Amino acid sequence: MASGTTTAGGAPLRQDAAGERRWRARRHRWDVRWSPYAYIAPFFVFFAAFGLVPLLYTAWASLHRVELTAPADMEWVGLRNFSRLVADEFFWNALKNTVTIGLLSTVPQLLIALGVAHLLHGRLRGSMFFRVVALTPYATSVAAATLVFVLLFGRDYGMVNWALGLAGIGPVNWQNGAWASQFAVSTIVIWRWTGYNALIYLAAMQSIPDELYESAALDGASRWRQFVHVTVPSLRPTILFTIVVSTIGATQLFGEPLLFNGSAGATGGSDHQFQTLGLYLYEQGWVNLHLGRASAIAWAMFLILVLLGTAAGLINAYRRRTG
Amino acid sequence: MRVRAGRMTYAVLIVFTVLSLFPLVWTAIAASGTNGRLARTPPPFWFGGNLPKNLGIAWTDANMGVALLNTVIVAGTVAAGTVLFSTLAGFAFAKLRFRFKNVLLLLVIGTMMVPPQLSVVPLFMLIAELSWTDQLQSVVLPALVSAFGVFFMRQYLLEALPVELLEAARVDGASGLRVVWHVVFPAARPAMAVLAMLTFVMAWNDFFWPIIALTQNGSPTVQVALTGLGRGYIPDQSVIMAGALLGTLPLLLVFVAFGRQIVGGIMQGAVKG
Numbered sequence: 282m283a284s285g286t287t288t289a290g291g292a293p294l295r296q297d298a299a300g301e302r303r304w305r306a307r308r309h310r311w312d313v314r315w316s317p318y319a320y321i322a323p324f325f326v327f328f329a330a331f332g333l334v335p336l337l338y339t340a341w342a343s344l345h346r347v348e349l350t351a352p353a354d355m356e357w358v359g360l361r362n363f364s365r366l367v368a369d370e371f372f373w374n375a376l377k378n379t380v381t382i383g384l385l386s387t388v389p390q391l392l393i394a395l396g397v398a399h400l401l402h403g404r405l406r407g408s409m410f411f412r413v414v415a416l417t418p419y420a421t422s423v424a425a426a427t428l429v430f431v432l433l434f435g436r437d438y439g440m441v442n443w444a445l446g447l448a449g450i451g452p453v454n455w456q457n458g459a460w461a462s463q464f465a466v467s468t469i470v471i472w473r474w475t476g477y478n479a480l481i482y483l484a485a486m487q488s489i490p491d492e493l494y495e496s497a498a499l500d501g502a503s504r505w506r507q508f509v510h511v512t513v514p515s516l517r518p519t520i521l522f523t524i525v526v527s528t529i530g531a532t533q534l535f536g537e538p539l540l541f542n543g544s545a546g547a548t549g550g551s552d553h554q555f556q557t558l559g560l561y562l563y564e565q566g567w568v569n570l571h572l573g574r575a576s577a578i579a580w581a582m583f584l585i586l587v588l589l590g591t592a593a594g595l596i597n598a599y600r601r602r603t604g
Numbered sequence: 605m606r607v608r609a610g611r612m613t614y615a616v617l618i619v620f621t622v623l624s625l626f627p628l629v630w631t632a633i634a635a636s637g638t639n640g641r642l643a644r645t646p647p648p649f650w651f652g653g654n655l656p657k658n659l660g661i662a663w664t665d666a667n668m669g670v671a672l673l674n675t676v677i678v679a680g681t682v683a684a685g686t687v688l689f690s691t692l693a694g695f696a697f698a699k700l701r702f703r704f705k706n707v708l709l710l711l712v713i714g715t716m717m718v719p720p721q722l723s724v725v726p727l728f729m730l731i732a733e734l735s736w737t738d739q740l741q742s743v744v745l746p747a748l749v750s751a752f753g754v755f756f757m758r759q760y761l762l763e764a765l766p767v768e769l770l771e772a773a774r775v776d777g778a779s780g781l782r783v784v785w786h787v788v789f790p791a792a793r794p795a796m797a798v799l800a801m802l803t804f805v806m807a808w809n810d811f812f813w814p815i816i817a818l819t820q821n822g823s824p825t826v827q828v829a830l831t832g833l834g835r836g837y838i839p840d841q842s843v844i845m846a847g848a849l850l851g852t853l854p855l856l857l858v859f860v861a862f863g864r865q866i867v868g869g870i871m872q873g874a875v876k877g
Binding site: 312314317342412416578 | 613616617620621623624625627628630631634642643644645646647688689690692693695696697700701702705708712715717718719720721722723724725726727728729730732733745746748749751754774777779780784805808809811812816826827830831833834835836841844845847848849851852855856858859860863864866867870871872
């Protein structure tokens with residue numbers, strides 16, 4: 282380098298500069314070409330290690346007898362875990378409960394959220410206060426929320442039964458009744474997620490152009506008709522999005538039914554009346570110590586989601602073609 | 605149309621507010637009394653004088669002190685790691701050209717649909733093999749991947765980061781990492797802050813995997829300790845409620861301080877997602 286900077290003719294200097302430029306250009310090309318992969322690498326490395334490989338390995342484990350006490354000893358059993366599952370009344374019971382609790386929690390939750398979002402969309406004093414408050418249940422963990430609701434829904438001293446008693450409705454056994462317990466578990470889900478969904482709907486409402494409402498108003502549409510004919514159709518993609526997210530959440534429901542059972546364990550009630558698939562998986566794997574069977578349940582849950590997704594996609598495509 | 609809210613609107617919203625806050629307020633009321641007070645009819649509607657005592661029992665006997673410290677470590681690490689990785693990947697997906705970009709992006713979105721149950725059995729076998737049970741890295745490492753985070757940052761950077769700015773930095777001869785540090789991170793900062801808060805909340809409340817990987821008397825997170833309480837670890841209901849209060853209060857404080865930003869982040873993510 283030192284020779285290039287001396288005055289002994291311009292040639293070495295130019296040569297060096299050209300070399301330097303070439304080197305920099307090459308480095309630049311190399312950088313442009315490969316650095317994107319470096320930026321996405323951490324995500325994909327962690328995803329592969331803790332997402333993809335375990336996912337595939339779950340399929341492998343579901344074809345084996347694996348016990349929690351000795352997870353390294355795997356005995357090939359083919360599809361036996363799955364055939365046992367099909368013959369298992371508790372699996373069907375859990376599937377049925379997951380569907381009913383899913384409906385009981387998702388439908389009211391999204392309807393209330395839509396209504397609250399509509400109210401929040403008006404010109405409002407303290408709108409930020411209402412929004413933050415709507416989100417506080419979302420900040421409360423499943424565990425903390427369920428512990429409180431267990432007390433509120435207590436049969437003998439719970440606040441809910443006390444209030445119902447004032448109205449002359451005799452004590453409901455929220456823990457042991459089949460529908461009552463599913464209703465109580467759904468209430469916890471509704472409480473935690475309604476405000477969150479309301480904010481998502483509110484965000485979508487704010488992006489509806491005012492002109493749509495103005496022309497509807499010119500046509501003499503009432504506020505209710507505007508809501509039905511302008512707001513809801515414009516919100517369709519967002520509503521679909523929240524239905525998908527809530528459905529995925531509902532199929533995985535676990536913490537609420539686990540803790541709603543108090544110290545009685547992962548059975549989901551004395552009669553398994555509110556045991557969900559997620560809870561059943563936990564019971565098989567970590568109470569009964571059958572990891573192979575738990576894997577089979579996990580894949581069954583996934584297949585159910587895939588089936589639901591495919592069905593929704595088909596219905597959507599059909600509607601688009603006919604409608 | 606944004607119509608001025610009438611009395612009815614306020615009335616309904618106030619009812620909604622009361623219903624949203626009541627279980628939290630009542631947690632504090634129940635935590636401030638005694639077990640006997642909770643077994644009265646009507647149930648208590650106002651605070652008793654036992655709050656410090658119950659909080660103390662929950663702190664030591666129910667391991668809530670350790671649990672809070674662990675959860676701060678876990679949620680803090682997860683939030684920092686997720687934000688860093690998501691910003692890098694989100695930047696690449698938003699602004700750079702490379703082969704297989706669209707396929708890889710679809711893969712990221714696809715992973716959002718995969719339920720966590722699908723990986724718990726092998727993850728459990730893995731941490732059993734590595735003797736990581738009851739060690740915090742067993743809950744930190746799997747949580748560092750957030751497809752939502754990558755997507756969130758990509759959507760933000762698509763608009764917030766002008767291509768001209770990147771090209772100007774390139775022409776000045778800045779290397780890739782310098783561009784990231786001096787151009788991408790400053791542009792992404794608001795979204796990074798929101799993602800950090802959302803991730804922190806999610807990591808704080810993460811439930812399914814931690815109760816498998818950690819135990820009550822080892823190194824629990826808050827949710828593990830609360831699960832222990834709910835499953836009969838301590839029979840006193842007012843102490844259980846004190847534990848629930850301890851486990852929720854830090855997040856509620858975060859919400860009081862940054863509620864506006866968190867609300868903004870969720871609404872922003874909703875429109876763009």
